[in-house]
Amino acid sequence: MLQKKIVINIQTNCEKCRTEAMKAAAKALGVNSVEVQGEDKKRMVVIGEGVDAAALTKLVRKKIKNASLEMVQQL
Template sequence: MAKKILMSVEMRCEKCRSKALKIAAGSDGVKFVGLEGEKKDRVVVVGEDSVDAVAIVLRLRNKLGRTDIISVSHVKP
């Protein structure tokens, strides 16, 4: 079963968005990474159950700044 993680990330420019996607995609077990929201300020990560949401958030906080987990849910195949 897959897991969907929705995070709010403080991104000021297009370079920050690109950097956030690269950081999130670099985690083990990630199958899809995308942006959501009107301001494109939410990062969506879909992957296997082994994807660690906290580890992704910590990496994003270290590189970009404020990052919050909005939701973690299971996705039916």
């Protein structure tokens, strides 16, 4: 199965909220790695196999309210 790189914009300034969003994403089925990138730490990059990008974004949105799917790329 092909790996995907999923980029989700997260709109929060709270470190605790970012951590909660990362924990939620890491628990999703098929996720291999999660990291926050960018100077303002508003881009969460998830790499995994068979991950449903829309479902993952919805899961993160439940934790921090403001999250939007930016990009899905096959690796």
